[in-house]
Amino acid sequence: MNILTPIPTNGGDTLIKFGSVWKSQVAILKEKFSQDVEEVLMPGEALCDVPIIYVKKKNLVNILTFLKEDSQFQYNFLADYTAIDEESDPRFEVVFNLFSHTKFARIRIKVRCAENEEMPTLISIWPGANWAEREIWDMFGIKFQGHPDLRRILMDQRWVGHPLRKDYPLRGYQVFTTPEAIDPKLLQD
Amino acid sequence: MSTSESHIPKDILRQGLPGTMDVRIERDPDDLWDDSRVIINIGPTHPAMHGAFRCMAKINGEIIEKSYSEFGYTHRAKEKIAEHRTYHQFVVYTDRLNYCSALLNNVAYSMSVERLMGIEPPARCIWIRMMASEIARIADHLICIGISAVDLGAFSFFLYGFHQREEAYTLIEKLCGARLTTSYTRIGGLMHDAPEGWEKEVKAWAVKTKSVIEEMDKLLTDNKIWRKRTEGVTIFNKEQSLAYSFTGPVARAAGIDIDLRRDQPYMYYKDVEFDVPIAQNGDCFDRYAVRLEEIKQSLKILIQCADKIQKGPIWAEDKRVRIPEKEVIYNTMEGMIHHFKFFMSGFDVPAGEAYTQVEGGNGELGFYIVSKGGPSAHRMRIRGPSFWHYQGFDPMIKGQMIGDLVAALGSINVIAGELDR
Numbered sequence: 001m002n003i004l005t006p007i008p009t010n011g012g013d014t015l016i017k018f019g020s021v022w023k024s025q026v027a028i029l030k031e032k033f034s035q036d037v038e039e040v041l042m043p044g045e046a047l048c049d050v051p052i053i054y055v056k057k058k059n060l061v062n063i064l065t066f067l068k069e070d071s072q073f074q075y076n077f078l079a080d081y082t083a084i085d086e087e088s089d090p091r092f093e094v095v096f097n098l099f100s101h102t103k104f105a106r107i108r109i110k111v112r113c114a115e116n117e118e119m120p121t122l123i124s125i126w127p128g129a130n131w132a133e134r135e136i137w138d139m140f141g142i143k144f145q146g147h148p149d150l151r152r153i154l155m156d157q158r159w160v161g162h163p164l165r166k167d168y169p170l171r172g173y174q175v176f177t178t179p180e181a182i183d184p185k186l187l188q189d
Numbered sequence: 190m191s192t193s194e195s196h197i198p199k200d201i202l203r204q205g206l207p208g209t210m211d212v213r214i215e216r217d218p219d220d221l222w223d224d225s226r227v228i229i230n231i232g233p234t235h236p237a238m239h240g241a242f243r244c245m246a247k248i249n250g251e252i253i254e255k256s257y258s259e260f261g262y263t264h265r266a267k268e269k270i271a272e273h274r275t276y277h278q279f280v281v282y283t284d285r286l287n288y289c290s291a292l293l294n295n296v297a298y299s300m301s302v303e304r305l306m307g308i309e310p311p312a313r314c315i316w317i318r319m320m321a322s323e324i325a326r327i328a329d330h331l332i333c334i335g336i337s338a339v340d341l342g343a344f345s346f347f348l349y350g351f352h353q354r355e356e357a358y359t360l361i362e363k364l365c366g367a368r369l370t371t372s373y374t375r376i377g378g379l380m381h382d383a384p385e386g387w388e389k390e391v392k393a394w395a396v397k398t399k400s401v402i403e404e405m406d407k408l409l410t411d412n413k414i415w416r417k418r419t420e421g422v423t424i425f426n427k428e429q430s431l432a433y434s435f436t437g438p439v440a441r442a443a444g445i446d447i448d449l450r451r452d453q454p455y456m457y458y459k460d461v462e463f464d465v466p467i468a469q470n471g472d473c474f475d476r477y478a479v480r481l482e483e484i485k486q487s488l489k490i491l492i493q494c495a496d497k498i499q500k501g502p503i504w505a506e507d508k509r510v511r512i513p514e515k516e517v518i519y520n521t522m523e524g525m526i527h528h529f530k531f532f533m534s535g536f537d538v539p540a541g542e543a544y545t546q547v548e549g550g551n552g553e554l555g556f557y558i559v560s561k562g563g564p565s566a567h568r569m570r571i572r573g574p575s576f577w578h579y580q581g582f583d584p585m586i587k588g589q590m591i592g593d594l595v596a597a598l599g600s601i602n603v604i605a606g607e608l609d610r
Contacts, residue, residue, distance in 0.1 A: 001507070002539035005307025009315055009456050010300055010545070047541030049304065078434050080544065080572045084559060097544050097557065097572075101431075101445065104452045108544070128433040131580045139268075154261040154609060163269055170273050186257045187228060187247045 337599025
């Protein structure tokens, strides 16, 4: 038993509910962005709950805008935005969990990203992506091109290292004895 | 009134008052203590901030011109810990996310691991989980609307709610022995079965709470001072709420018609009847009203659950996750070894990835788990609604009065444990 085992009480019937919708959506996406769709993993075939679409970084903003606005997709809600350290080459995967408020379907978009590569920012599509990107920078050290305020968000500004990387130790200390003064620029209009 | 105007004309400040000595002030554009602007620092340990986080606001008179928020003071690296603990060991860490509704976090976490493993718990377990979630949701809402009323000066309203919340915690205590940090669920089951007659007690409590909620409704909802204090204050409209990924009561107060219990049914929410309250304005009053109505709906669900629950097993029949009975552990060698292996090395979860979400007290609470096999997760992302709600806090209070900051913060119910993780 694994993720492919349907659990009716746990939302496991999504494959029956959205299977055909997902199939047609993936077909449209493959046709429209044939250059940019790298790989598609479908539930039922691969070990995942919703389709995972790997896209290229170059056209990411256009693809997500299309997914958000096209009438056949309407993935208008950014449910989650995070990254994974895969310890492979390229090292990171940036993950978008999207949700449609009209069709109630979910989909996952992934972008592979090397260690010193920069990602495009998504603030133009979802202003709420701001802090999520700051968290990814803080935890994984992935930079975002065009981000207005790319500071650390959970750790101290003086922190060294990016804690959710796999090579970051589980234990250890970094002690800061002095408080930090506020940066006046943050309160300027 | 323009928000950027000082009450002292600028040229007087620059040239000095007529008839006095030359008191020309050299201006530094970076000087924050300019004109009548004042920087105030609220938090991290301010009584009006519900937890350890901080808001810096630049105010002109009483108007907030710009603010920014900082948090992370209670960051405990839960996502990193999850990569180094077994799935069973991580249950206790989920309590400390949203500590106002710990049971909901337990349920959400167990559901997400069960989804990866393809385990379906038996019916009684799911009914108890549903009842536990609804009790937790009511407790969460009661503290949210109670405390936000206290912040705005309505103290007795809070005490009515707090009494019922204490009784809810007594029910939770009967379930798992703890009041706040419950750790009640297990992967594929529960820590204990509910005690004899617990359903009846829940039902009696729900009936009592219903009358108390009606009383609270009468006490505050049409109170003129409360209305003036909250109506039209810190409006966050539908488009903004969607752009900032708002979920739960805060989104519903702005007119986003979404409730995962209804729109993406999990557990047995299909089998119970309830309504989803929606408001249109997205101000503090709407957030209060939606929460109050949701308590009533949750009570309705609780009463239905108490009628529908049947006796039966609480553990999924799956050898991988089933914790052996004490009877077996103490009397047989195999049981002893099983127990030891379970707690020392954990159980393997097959490779795969899933993002499972429930409707939490504050909104969509999700666990995105990537497993590569083995007893601990490769990556576990916790999507706490407070993180996204607090992000909308700065745009929400911009141009509002400083006193309304407190009202806004109480109404979006940011919980530091979930925010910092």
